[in-house]
Amino acid sequence: MTQNRSHAVMAQRHEPHDSLDFFPTPPWATRALCEHVIGLFGHVAWDPACGRGDMARPLQEYALAVAGSDVHDYGAGFVIHDFLMPFIPEGIGGTDWIITNPPFRLGEQFARRALQLMEEEAVEKGAAILVRTSFLETVERYRLFTDHPPAVVAQFAERVPMVKGRLDRTASTATSYTWIVWARGHTDTRLRWIPPCRKALDRDSDWPAEADAPASLEDTAA
Numbered sequence: 447m448t449q450n451r452s453h454a455v456m457a458q459r460h461e462p463h464d465s466l467d468f469f470p471t472p473p474w475a476t477r478a479l480c481e482h483v484i485g486l487f488g489h490v491a492w493d494p495a496c497g498r499g500d501m502a503r504p505l506q507e508y509a510l511a512v513a514g515s516d517v518h519d520y521g522a523g524f525v526i527h528d529f530l531m532p533f534i535p536e537g538i539g540g541t542d543w544i545i546t547n548p549p550f551r552l553g554e555q556f557a558r559r560a561l562q563l564m565e566e567e568a569v570e571k572g573a574a575i576l577v578r579t580s581f582l583e584t585v586e587r588y589r590l591f592t593d594h595p596p597a598v599v600a601q602f603a604e605r606v607p608m609v610k611g612r613l614d615r616t617a618s619t620a621t622s623y624t625w626i627v628w629a630r631g632h633t634d635t636r637l638r639w640i641p642p643c644r645k646a647l648d649r650d651s652d653w654p655a656e657a658d659a660p661a662s663l664e665d666t667a668a
Contacts, residue, residue, distance in 0.1 A: 469609065497516055574626065600639070604644050
């Protein structure tokens with residue numbers, strides 16, 4: 447039997463339970479958050495699922511300081527830490543914003559942990575997570591958003607192609623993404639569209655040389 451590899455089917459693919467679910471964020475998508483949704487000037491940001499630093503690096507263009515950590519050592523020199531553990535690792539403190547692209551299957555847990563840190567005042571300003579737009583669905587997440595209303599749901603007008611394990615400038619996707627932002631003192635959720643901005647925010651230096659190789663459909667976050 448021939449496998450159905452259409453975008454509609456591949457968009458429903460789930461990562462194995464033991465997968466690291468590592469889909470690096472194209473840096474322009476992080477710049478879009480800083481340019482069109484929140485301001486980081488003078489603030490300290492922490493990416494607790496930083497991988498090789500593809501989100502941390504563009505955040506450094508806007509924030510006063512950026513800390514990074516990840517449960518796995520990707521060899522980039524960041525702190526090794528499981529964000530879902532009930533403590534903040536040594537070397538990370540005084541954080542204003544948690545900003546991250548969480549593992550898809552742990553998105554809600556990451557959101558709740560970030561909100562807990564906001565309630566404990568370990569995070570001063572807020573949290574922003576980059577997720578598939580479908581993250582807005584389900585009864586459990588309805589409870590999350592009802593108990594903790596976001597300040598902004600910022601939907602990309604353009605698609606943000608992500609590829610498993612690497613950046614790929616040539617990748618395409620059938621999946622839409624949104625930034626969900628919680629901000630201290632803001633509970634009246636607003637829907638905002640991030641305008642087409644990839645062309646303006648993309649940099650040649652963002653992409654490794656191997657990013658010029660086309661991605662296979664199985665690897666793409668369709």
